[in-house]
Amino acid sequence: MDQTLEQFFQHLVVERGLAALTVAAYAQDLSQLAEYSKKIGKNSWPDLTLADLQDYLAHLESQGVGPRSRARKLSAIRHLFRFLLREGLTTHNPLEWLDAPKLPKGLPKILGLEEVERLLAAPDPATPLGQRDDAMLEVLYATGLRVSELVGLTIPQLDLRRGVIRVVGKGSKERLVPMIFRAIEKVNLYLHQVRPLLVKKPSTQVLFLNRQGRGLSRQGFWKILKGYARQAGLPPDLSPHTLRHSFATHLLWRGADLRALQLLLGHADISTTQIYTHLHTARLQEIHRQAHPRG
Numbered sequence: 001m002d003q004t005l006e007q008f009f010q011h012l013v014v015e016r017g018l019a020a021l022t023v024a025a026y027a028q029d030l031s032q033l034a035e036y037s038k039k040i041g042k043n044s045w046p047d048l049t050l051a052d053l054q055d056y057l058a059h060l061e062s063q064g065v066g067p068r069s070r071a072r073k074l075s076a077i078r079h080l081f082r083f084l085l086r087e088g089l090t091t092h093n094p095l096e097w098l099d100a101p102k103l104p105k106g107l108p109k110i111l112g113l114e115e116v117e118r119l120l121a122a123p124d125p126a127t128p129l130g131q132r133d134d135a136m137l138e139v140l141y142a143t144g145l146r147v148s149e150l151v152g153l154t155i156p157q158l159d160l161r162r163g164v165i166r167v168v169g170k171g172s173k174e175r176l177v178p179m180i181f182r183a184i185e186k187v188n189l190y191l192h193q194v195r196p197l198l199v200k201k202p203s204t205q206v207l208f209l210n211r212q213g214r215g216l217s218r219q220g221f222w223k224i225l226k227g228y229a230r231q232a233g234l235p236p237d238l239s240p241h242t243l244r245h246s247f248a249t250h251l252l253w254r255g256a257d258l259r260a261l262q263l264l265l266g267h268a269d270i271s272t273t274q275i276y277t278h279l280h281t282a283r284l285q286e287i288h289r290q291a292h293p294r295g
Helices: 002-014 020-039 050-062 067-086 113-120 128-143 147-151 181-198 218-231 240-253 258-265 275-291
Strands: 164-168 174-178
Touching: 002 020, 002 067, 020 050, 020 067, 050 067, 113 128, 113 240, 128 147, 128 164, 128 181, 128 218, 128 240, 147 218, 147 240, 174 258, 218 240, 240 258, 240 275, 258 275
Parallel strands: none
Antiparallel strands: 164 174
16 A cells, blocks of 8 residues: 555656645545555555445544545545556546535635734834744735745745746646735845845745744744734634735725636636635625615
8 A cells, every 4th residue: 555655646746746745735644544444454445445435534524524624535535546547556446426525615714904904014124033024924915825835935936126926836836926016125125134144054045034044834934923913913713824815805806807816826727716706795795784774
């Protein structure tokens, strides 16, 4: 099983060009299934039956794994068995008739315009790390980047003269994302005033550095963001993705085109971007309800 997984992960990296974080998620999900399979006496992937996989999903549910996480794990298993079939490593796909767990329907959480202003005003630009954080938050809201894209930014990806960032997103796909003047200005100040103080190795190309001169991790930035959220009196469950959702929704409020928004966010399918039209509609309904004399 382990050897087959290594072949599958190589396929994900070389042939499908998936990002390292995505492959790591596949590895975690499928390694858990491999461990479960060995416990029930199934030592190869073709040995697994539909009943085995249904029992596995039921086991996950009994362990408190939510429907969204179970759906993600099931997706990883589907991709594995498609690979096994294509490579002639199995003759059947036990998942052919298995439905994914039903996901709870809900709209992404966003911040209001005034809440965004409070969050962006939270860092103290009079301190080096405050100035770094000020630039990071401004870039995040100005561009709608994923947190992995933000902390992974390198200096060669910046074109401050033109005001754009070359972003490497999911599947190693590149896109150009423009920045507003305020974000360009703050990044420029950080580059010239703060980053030289943080650099330990001159060869380091990562844009945003921690005290040790290394790039921030996703978890590190999340911790920083939560600190500023508390300081600004914002919800404790605020995440970097909340700012991404806010960026997209606020652009729609101001009349942005859905196709342009798809390109800015790096969505492969416009159906993913369409969730923001529902948020936009919900916002209009709320305005109508508050403004209508009989609302």
